[in-house]
Amino acid sequence: MEMKFKIFRFDPTTDKVPRYQEYIIGIKRTDRILDCLNRIKWEQDGTLGFRMSCGHGVCGSDAMKINGRCALACQKLVKEYEGKEVVIEPLPSFKVLKDLIVDLKPFFEKVKKIQPYFVSSTPLPEKERIQLPEDNKKIDIAIRCILCASCMGACPVENENDRFLGPAPLVWAFRYIFDSRDEQFTERLKALDYPDGVWACENHYECTRCCPKEIPVTKYINAIKRELQK
Ligand code: SF4
Ligand code: SF4
Ligand code: FES
Numbered sequence: 001m002e003m004k005f006k007i008f009r010f011d012p013t014t015d016k017v018p019r020y021q022e023y024i025i026g027i028k029r030t031d032r033i034l035d036c037l038n039r040i041k042w043e044q045d046g047t048l049g050f051r052m053s054c055g056h057g058v059c060g061s062d063a064m065k066i067n068g069r070c071a072l073a074c075q076k077l078v079k080e081y082e083g084k085e086v087v088i089e090p091l092p093s094f095k096v097l098k099d100l101i102v103d104l105k106p107f108f109e110k111v112k113k114i115q116p117y118f119v120s121s122t123p124l125p126e127k128e129r130i131q132l133p134e135d136n137k138k139i140d141i142a143i144r145c146i147l148c149a150s151c152m153g154a155c156p157v158e159n160e161n162d163r164f165l166g167p168a169p170l171v172w173a174f175r176y177i178f179d180s181r182d183e184q185f186t187e188r189l190k191a192l193d194y195p196d197g198v199w200a201c202e203n204h205y206e207c208t209r210c211c212p213k214e215i216p217v218t219k220y221i222n223a224i225k226r227e228l229q230k
Contacts, residue, residue, distance in 0.1 A: 049099035060148030091153035151207035167207035
């Protein structure tokens with residue numbers, strides 16, 4: 001079976017404007033979109049730029065827009081797009097470095113802002129910091145985040161206002177705010193209490209819909225808002 005791909009191409013060092021390039025390749029229904037991109041690159045056009053690493057939904061490097069939805073190319077099967085042309089574009093709201101490769105530096109700067117590390121004044125225990133199962137349950141889904149930035153690309157607020165902290169940094173904030181072992185509860189909450197912080201979220205749920213790790217992003221953002229309102 002053959003499938004047509006229409007892929008966003010732009011090299012800011014040589015191109016004035018972006019364009020879309022079409023490729024037709026032979027596919028199996030069980031191929032992943034990432035397999036198709038690799039085949040295009042290896043067999044038809046070595047100049048196509050995209051990121052990938054693990055190939056199994058772990059590293060988060062191949063987030064892109066596939067037929068209008070932000071997703072990981074390694075998690076999307078060709079059969080989901082059967083009978084359609086597949087349009088592949090870079091993650092929205094980021095600067096394109098080449099084709100499907102975007103500049104993620106501003107994203108990681110935002111994540112750094114929320115202090116994505118554990119803070120405790122108690123001495124290091126011999127083995128590990130024990131946490132009760134019921135306390136761990138509060139954060140065990142949030143810790144699945146692989147920082148793929150799909151949610152950032154999907155968020156309509158983020159697309160219009162790059163000062164908005166954004167869904168993924170808020171998931172990481174949630175993960176530490178509600179970690180029973182962390183001692184910065186109040187400070188962490190206060191750090192999100194500004195118009196472009198947690199309050200800029202408008203509950204569009206696009207982040208939740210696209211998260212490849214099925215993290216209820218919007219629910220966590222609202223939990224932070226509720227905690228601040230208390
Ligand atoms: S719920 Fe909030 S963070 Fe998620 S897409 Fe909507 S505005 Fe963006
Ligand atoms: S919350 Fe989900 S979509 Fe957002 S960066 Fe983490 S894994 Fe990716
Ligand atoms: S290649 Fe690592 S998540 Fe897709």
